[in-house]
Amino acid sequence: VTVSPSTSPRVAVVLGSARRASLNRRLAVDVAARLGERGVSAEVVDLGDYALPIYHGDDEALHGPPPAAVALHERLAAMDGVIFVSPEYNGSLPGLLKNAIDWVSRVDRSTFHRWLVGFAATSPGTRGARNVLSAMRHIADHMRLATIPVDLSVAHGGEAFDDGDPNRLSRPDVVAAADEFIDGYVAALDDWVANGRDARHR
Numbered sequence: 738v739t740v741s742p743s744t745s746p747r748v749a750v751v752l753g754s755a756r757r758a759s760l761n762r763r764l765a766v767d768v769a770a771r772l773g774e775r776g777v778s779a780e781v782v783d784l785g786d787y788a789l790p791i792y793h794g795d796d797e798a799l800h801g802p803p804p805a806a807v808a809l810h811e812r813l814a815a816m817d818g819v820i821f822v823s824p825e826y827n828g829s830l831p832g833l834l835k836n837a838i839d840w841v842s843r844v845d846r847s848t849f850h851r852w853l854v855g856f857a858a859t860s861p862g863t864r865g866a867r868n869v870l871s872a873m874r875h876i877a878d879h880m881r882l883a884t885i886p887v888d889l890s891v892a893h894g895g896e897a898f899d900d901g902d903p904n905r906l907s908r909p910d911v912v913a914a915a916d917e918f919i920d921g922y923v924a925a926l927d928d929w930v931a932n933g934r935d936a937r938h939r
């Protein structure tokens with residue numbers, strides 16, 4: 738009897754801020770590390786690495802999706818799951834993230850249906866970027882994606898991380914929330930992979 742080697746599930750942590758000192762970048766690195774500690778192969782996807790023009794239907798009709806959109810799609814198409822980690826801009830998604838979602842959906846919308854999707858966000862304020870979490874969930878519901886029910890919201894993001902390791906959450910309430918979020922995501926991801934990862938019939 739040959740048993741094929743089991744491979745770890747793969748998750749992209751897609752970051753909605755290109756800012757070097759971004760709080761959400763620090764959260765994305767923490768989320769990826771917590772996934773890794775649970776046997777998931779996780780990588781942070783920095784949208785700043787992809788020079789995507791603003792979506793324009795005429796450009797698309799003339800030239801098709803730009804190379805950066807094809808490259809981003811190809812990277813994400815290899816994933817079993819995606820966790821979006823994004824700042825809130827005026828109560829919603831930054832254009833950087835929405836534009837990337839729009840372009841990738843134009844390369845192949847069906848790719849989104851092979852991911853288990855989760856959402857995390859932080860802001861410096863008291864509200865923990867809850868509006869962008871619901872805005873991202875609105876998009877996911879519209880696209881009929883497979884999502885986990887719990888989001889991770891980190892309020893007062895400027896005071897949530899470890900002084901010694903700026904990419905690691907340290908405030909106890911936030912660490913507990915992050916572990917609960919990641920544990921729920923990883924349990925759902927195991928089911929998602931075992932059941933053939935397909936949200937098309939939802």
Ligand SMILES: Cc1cc2nc3c(=O)[nH]c(=O)nc-3n(C[C@H](O)[C@H](O)[C@H](O)COP(=O)(O)O)c2cc1C
Pocket residue numbers: 754755756758759760761762823824825826827828829859860861862864865866
């Ligand atoms: C255009 C713009 C709009 C913003 N709107 C909001 C908002 O609606 N709610 C909020 O909590 N913070 C808002 N902020 C503040 C961001 O939460 C803050 O700049 C945060 O640090 C950005 O995320 P980052 O650190 O990951 O880059 C806004 C910032 C910008 C630049």
